[in-house]
Amino acid sequence: MTTQDIETLVDELTLEEQVSLLSGSGFWSLPGVERLNIGKLRVTDGPNGARGGGSLVGGVTAACFPAGIGIGATWDPDLAREIGGALADEVKSKNAHVSLAPTVNIHRSVTNGRNFECYSEDPELAAALAVGYIQGLQAKGVSATIKHFAGNESEIERTTISSEIDERSLREVYLRPFEDAVKKAGTWGVMSSYNKLNGTYAAENAWLLTKVLREDWGYDGIVMSDWFGSRTCAPTVNAGLDLEMPGPTRDRGQQLIDAVEAGEVSRETVRERALNMLRLMQRVGSLDDHRAFEERAEDRPEHRALIRRAGAEGAVLMKNEGVLPLDAPQKIAVIGPNAKVAQIMGGGSAQLNPHYRVSPWEGLVARVGEDRLTYAQGCTNHRWEPVMDKVTAAFFDNETLDGAPVHVEEMDSSVAFWIEGVGGGKVDPLHFSARVTGQYTPEQSGPHSFGLHAAGLARLFVDGQLVVDVWDGWTKGRTFFEEGCDEVTGLADLTAGRPVEVVMDFRTKPTDNLQFSAFRFGVSRPLGEAEIAEAARVASEADVALVFVGRSGEWDTEGSDLQDIALPGAQDALVSAVLAANPNTVVVLQTGGPVEMPWIADAPAVLQAWYPGQECGNAIGDVLFGEVEPGGRLPQTFPVRWADNPTRSQDPEVYPGLDGRVRYEEGVFIGYRHYDRQGTLPLFPFGHGLGYTTFEISNLRVMGEEVTVTVTNTGARAGASVVQVYVGDLEASVARPTRELKAFRKVRLEAGESADVTLTLSARDFAFYDVEAGGWRVEAGAFSVEVGFSAADLPLRCEVVREAESLAV
Template identity: 70%
Template sequence: MSNRIEDLVDRMPLEEQVMLLSGEDFWSLPAIERLDIPKLRVTDGPNGARGGGSLVGGVTAAAFPVGIAIGATWDPALAQQIGGALAEEVHSKGAHVSLAPTVNIHRSVTNGRNFECYSEDPELTAALAVGYVRGLQEGGVSATIKHFAGNESEIERTTMNSEVDERSLREIYLRPFEAAVKEAGTWGIMSSYNKLNGTYTAENEWLLTTVLRQEWGYDGVVMSDWFGSRSTAPTVNAGLDLEMPGPTRDRGDKLVAAVEAGEVDAAMVRERALNVLRLMERTGALDDRTEWTERAEDKAEHRALIRKAGAAGAVLLKNEGTLPLAAPKRVAVIGPNAKVAQIMGGGSAQLNPHYRISPWDGLVERFGAKALTFAQGCQNHRWEPLIEDGLSVDFFDNESLSGEPVHSETMGPSVAFWLEGVAAGKVDAKHFSARITARFTAEEAGTYSFGLHAAAYARMLIDGEEAIDVWDSWTKGRTFFEEGCDEITATRDLAAGQTVEIVVEMRTKPADNLHLTGWRFGVSRRLGDADIAAAAEAAKDADVALVFVGRSGEWDTEGSDLDGIALPGRQDELVSAVAAANPSTVVVLQTGGPVEMPWLDEVPAVLQAWYPGQECGNAIADVLTGDVEPGGRLPQTFPARWSDNPTHSQDPEVYPGLDGKVRYEEGVFIGHRHYEQQGTTPLFPFGFGLGYSTVAVEGLTVSASGDGVEATVSLRNTGERDGSTVVQLYVGERDAPLPRPARELKAFRKVVLAAGESEELTIPLAPRAFAWFDVDAGKWRITGGTYKLYAGLSSADLHCEAAVELSAATLDK
């Protein structure tokens, strides 16, 4: 700790120390001009740096692959490269802190935020988190690893009580946070919204002080998730340094009064303020007196890294010789995700990208437009597509659209996410109304669906006739972070070239948990049987049919879990129809997690491409053509059906939760551990992925090394081209004194081998790799006895085994 920040904090009266403990606005802390302390600024992450704008629009930024795509790389060094690039992005937005990475575990297959997290496995998640945090902080930007802890679902996430036994917390859910603190030295941590075992995490002393600071030795800042602090003395005393966003709701004068009343010790406030000053010193914010600006820096090296990472995370799930593509002359490009670049998930991770390369764009660049034919076939949107431009908005400084507008502006597309500064500050952001006008022209005759949802009271008029009412009949749904209603639709038959006027009127409503106002509306022609038939016809005469299906950030989004893992809409029918028309059909999936594949036996090749960032189409084309190896391996098990997943239960308290409580009944048997325990064969196992070459694991030897173990794995590329794979090392305890998974991932390495090349890879295992957490003793314990080690290429492909004898031990850490 420097003398500088000690001196600064001791020169501050209580009121100034308190100023540092809450935001001034949505994205910054107040400057303390008397002491020449500038602002500290934060920006959302983790797949980019949005800056201080709204969740839509704003200064453009580089869009990197989402968390699960980075998870699929199994490459901590690449995660570190990405973190370093994102540090540059954060600097370009005038910020010092990135609200990233997200390291919650994939407990269920339907969590809306799985796309943002790395994996179902704590060791894979921990290793990637360490790399990412190191990259960010080497660039002078603080990580804010989140959400600490027990936020594995988006259902009632701001109030839900997550009941998790301590052993499961220690071995599974806290593991990435522990690694980020002890190995990467993270400077920031964000508490989650939910309760953990009955206490909100923002005021959970056991979590924030006993575990985090006393046991792990953390000396950074703990900040609340936005509006996630609900009290004054309890949060300060528990270990929450910073309430976000501002202006303060629970601190300021309330905290000063709490100190004067003896509810909070003044020394505690000093400690919290010192933590914030330490963060400012570490990030350079204490000396950053430059005028705040946000820049759009579209760097060539970032483009290249995003493209590389997109391919490195692409998982080849099936290939019967169709891939890589061998210069086809006629390519049918089919599906709802073919001409739309699905580059990111939804929620606070979304940003305004510099550009979007769709799969169609990438294939045109590779094969030329003349070689390609397109058919959409069906739709997969959750909400009706936006009207992109030409909207006009009139704002009223009341909630009844009365009088003359106080402000008018044009905008586009037809979505708004208003937090502060609405209508150039001419209305109270919590009490106003607006009238939005747009025009839509039908390109062809058909039945058109109009949709509206809002975190506001709203209604839609089409050519002056009310079509949708959520003004008088608004009901809470799963949009706008659970502050909005679900989409309501209405249909109209339109002739080709017919133009209609759409008017949406809205007024603010009281906030439930998060203080925001938003609306979204759109329109599309409904597709049907004829469109699927047209797609099959387009595929019939092609050398290869590429079908781009999946989901989007409308489905994979913060604030809303999925209802299941079947592909939305009629996409399964589309795949089957195309496969029947052309035996050389390749399915390219873009989702934030597993999907059911009833058509799997009908197609020769399947590639999972996730949401790979702004270079989406180029990265996919690189893999399809074989210019780049499909480098990904599954970071999450793909079950054959939704009901096979670890949280499926007849008891809704297990999932999705009941009466405000969700019970983690499965304990440590999560992810691949669950499928093995239950004897359930998944569709694709954890760690699985194919390459264009074949790498064999041919041997495993184990020896003691100091107080740990060294495992040596023999590898050989048996294919005809250079290839990569991920060697995975699992540990099992033969006679454990308590239920333990038969095999747990404890180490892995990504390797690249030339055709015919062999390698012996030595992987060290620390004592912790063999330990379980003894709740009664509060220590990690090695039982002692025989331990089996397994090496292979997935959780279901572990044909090399070795045993080692270890003595009983109690570990200090």
Template identity: 70%
Template sequence: MTIESLLDKLSLEDQVQILSGASFWSVEGPGIGTLRVTDGPNGARGGGSLVGGVKSAAFPVGIAIGATWNPELAREIGQAIAQEVKSKGAHVSLAPTVNIQRSVTNGRNFECYSEDPVLTAALAVGYVKGLQGEGISATIKHFAGNESEIERTTMSSDIDERSLREVYLIPFEAAVKEAGTWGIMSSYNKLNGTYTAESEWLLTKVLREDWGYDGIVMSDWFGSRTTAPTVNAGLDLEMPGPTRDRGEKLVQAVKDGLVSREKVREAAGNMLRLMARVGSLDDHRPHVEVADDRPEHRALIRRAGAEGAVLLKNDGLLPLTAQRIAVIGPNAAVAQIMGGGSAQLNPHYAVSPLEALQARGLQITHAPGCTNHRFEPLLKGAFTVEFFSDRQFGTLAATAPMESLMAFWFPPMAGNVDPANFSARIRGQVTTEAGLHRLGTYSAGFTRVFVDGKLIADASEGKWQKGRTFFEEGCDEVVGEITLTAGTHEILVEFVSKPSDNLAFAAMAVGLGRPMGDAEIAEAARIAAGAEVALVFVGRNGEWDTEGSDLQSIRLPGRQDELVSAVLKANPRTVVVLQTGGPVEMPWLDQAPAVLQAWYPGQEAGNAISDVLYGAEPSGRLAQTFPRLWSHNPTHSQDQEIYPGLNGHVRYEEGVFIGYRHYDKQGLEPLFPFGHGLSYTSFEMSDVVVAAGNGRASVTATVTNTGAREGTTVVQVYVGDPVASLPRPEKELKAFAKLTLAAGQSRRITLDLPPRAFAFWQDGWVVEAGEFVVSTGFSAADLRAKSVIRMGGRRLPV
């Protein structure tokens, strides 16, 4: 049966039904199967809450995949995640995230691949091909202009069309034209004053008319705010369900002439086409989720995590042979595997660096030295929650176990309670050491926390104030101090829901920790002094690098810089291992002989890091420039309209000059340039030849491994247009290739530069006649050859 004949059988009401979710994670229609979706992009969480749920494989985060510069590896990961999606009974992965890293403080940078559109596009194409080759739909997101988490549900990203076309839309365009993505998700924000979900220019003119897209466009969760404007703009699917703005409202809008029958039919046809592509039209199986812990996925995650690690600095200390080491830092004994927000999942397991190093049979001393948490450490254990179907703890609706004191509650909830109108009591016990403790809570709702019957942390109604947690729906952490005896203590949490401003959910978290100070840093320095080599594991975690909140600084949180300096002073043979979702300032860099950026590499985190420290090739290259100071970033401005935004608008004043393009323009030397990454061997480039003809060009070069061991490098080609009618960057990445060579081996490679590599946007793609500079090297700052070629002028197809 064709899509058209199936549409003919569906009434208006039936067609409308499949244009909105039936539940939080599914779409259903009369006489057809159920379409199920699951969050990504570093795995497949399945249905249910953002915390807990059926276990899944946790893959490296986006910025770690970006650092691999390996589209083929991205394809492998997409293929594996497709298998994970199937294990969760779903058909659609809400991934990948391909927004551009405009700011170094964007809380969601960890999810994105790069500051560069060409690199992002290549990786996105690989990922999408991997997913959809297995029959699982990708959902490229967030379309478009979602480069900050500040007021993201209401902020207007004001971006000129040239910058959109040359930078921010490039990954989406490539996913449509080269990978044939079946799904796209609109962003929460406005674009130039219009919500993206209501932008006919974006969803119809650009996406369907210019690019020829034939898939679906779905809203981000609760990101559809109207009926007729979204349907008319080209938003096919409102998520999640039950519907707020479609259903009977859309049927009435058709009857009132606000939406045409043809527009509804077109959207319904897009939905049916997607369901046919993923095989859900006739899928009436019960929804079953399983924890499918595959050995091949374990191996892939470990390999990918190591491949994305970037060796920023090495004065000969790495790779290690030391057997007696000090393992120090707040990220040493904790597996930092992913960022926060909708990308979270419940991993099969998580290997910390300390565990992985212990498995090597090394002699290890360990000290945390300091903390780096944003919130007090989450309380975990055996807790019981009672749900009441009102806000007064009146009518008991259900009882359920909890494994930790963090919860996201959205429909369907236990006892069918309404997340906007319920209350809950959570009880349990915690065992502590004697001494001063800090108890903290933050919540999207009103919370009070008692220890042994005493109120310690109070975020109840009247005291609760909106802050920067839980997607900007929660309060900032409220902390109380309490001195506890050694032993077991009773915990009671009272929670009362509140109306949500933009998202229909309730949430809370409670943590308990002990403060650290000078004594802990001194102890870390002491054990460092007695070791052959000290390893300091510092950085951030998913509390800092998270959806819903931008960073306030790119300094390491807490006293980590002090810790690193103290350890370096105690033992000059110290390796600093960073785990962050983006750049950090490094005031201690000159004293550090070796620095490794490991990102959040998934559930095999510790093993991947240990592999690189003890000899696996660190073939990662920076996909985002590391500035010396946050103030060097183009979004660090005295003008709040540029960042973080003012009066509901954020102005992309820098235009196309973001990332390395900005540092080139301003003459700023970064801490580490775009594309930078060291190897355990050395490479040379020779005999570079650039040939031009028929509106395109090619670069051919010989790359030689001049070291004593096998190694991997990335050849990068940049194009500059020094004399142009519009201001253009000094150079732009246009091609790259990753290659592995044995010791002494040479290889001749050729990289193609299509006509678009020389074009800019001016009411269409334009190549101006004249000279272009083609630079080839190993990073944006390590260019080994430059050639000047002439190109004829022409206009290119959109």
């Protein structure tokens, strides 16, 4: 169908039909128009896979790719393009047309719960990766939905807080990935953020959605709300929000028709919004898609291989004093809470039900055999007590658990996220109760900790005794997207081998903003000093010790910022004990962002593996044994301590926010720009990463807009490095960073090989955004051009002189 055809089609729609296209019909779908044979449009989360139309828990399995920060660490837009293409296949397997991805908000702080889902602290790196990812998706006819537009850099009061950001910082930092997504990648979808931007909700911010997005950048795609992120009718439609999600509508439908009749919204505006929706449906082929809805689990060998390769490409070798790569030692001690658990993804809307998970232990067993491995957990690192397997839920069509249940179903685990079709569709999803029953058999005798949190009211009983109560005195916390309470725990003495009955009673409560019900309960035996001592003993008897520590999707999750960046629980004590017991220790970190490392001076090798997707253990093993290079470079600065990062101000309005406002006081000085300005040395700088060979860079030449250097692999094996070009304005009339990343390229060379690498700098790369002039401005004078391998390793430098120049937006 041509553009002219949709221009004709939109005028064939009645006002009611046009309005129907501007809000969802269900949680993941839009209505078609049966009269004109227009098919339905379907969407799916998310950035590291296609979950499909089910709940956040369970459902049809899907391929799980590396988390956003792992893709960011690859510094490889071509690989991001490959991943985007594979994810397009995944979206199609879930019978969807639109992927709610990528997430490109900037790593403003080190404690943002959603850092794992985003690419970088640097806007140019994030922009380049977003362009590749979107191009890969849309080349196969699947729409991207770049998010969250804009100013969603923390998860505290995220649905209501106002991000106070000056226009220059917005243009130079926080809008940059979105700008390139529009101008270079031609994204078909943009998702508005929950938060307010400078006092106005993003979903009804005309400056953001119309002035910047459509007028300045020439965007012709659709803008959809985040789920329940549209709060008004006429203001959102007039501001430029095309689509309210999810359905059924809260703010449109008859309300919008009435607003048109009352003159609050023009018919032309509704027509424009409907035309945008038809254009999207045309692009993704849903106009003529009348297939029966079916979701498939397609576990493709090529996707397995890509995920494994991408996991290794994002792994950052932070430190190595000759321990890595591993040879074939006689005995390997495998230690830590992340050793036998595959931490493959963060939490929240990015999570999915993977085809499989390969833990580090399983990857090592497959590689060297179990007889050469010993194991000790040492400590725990869970935020919430581990869930129970196989429970039964009985649903009641009242909120008091009265009468006989109207539906009973088996559940794989003791966690649920109920959205629609609750209780087999036999209860009102906003007004029901449930009793969930399971059995737990302890392996050891002694006190066990039971934990429970819920978006709803709940109580937990063990063999009939009340152990946890979040029914009376329920208090809003940081779980389930800020709709749930914090976990409450209680102890019960259990006997090894003797099963106990665990019963949780649940009832709905009025929601705050997001309409769903959820719970999670679990149990574990607390560990202590004895288990750490045992881990040290196991390490002392091995040739090499591998310590797998970090966080999980319980900590790195949408809806909840971190309280600090220390490793949770007793992990620092565990690492120190193992390092003292075995000098050949490798610390393997899995986190969604920086952590403090008080033991770093004693650690001979540290590998940051992030959340690398379903091939986790295999990808990590490939790097540890040197079968592939650790290809990653840090996309975010690691500070020595939490207090060093840009948002650790004495003023709580700067972070985490105060009285409904979070003020971006640091302006453009985020990430490495902040550390340069303050003269603070980081633990590991932006762009840092080691390999198993060495590189030298020489012979800097700048001719016009081209920067050329010679890169030489001076080591004994093939490898890769990232050439990074930074620009600084030496005579600026406004406060500018000492240096800003403006170009980069991943270079692969054989041992002893040299190559000239040329990168391009445009006039825009020397400019700042002049708010008064309303455009980009290059000031006449001298600029530094620095080239090297990280923001703190820039051996080549020259100065260039630029003429004054004004550039359009």
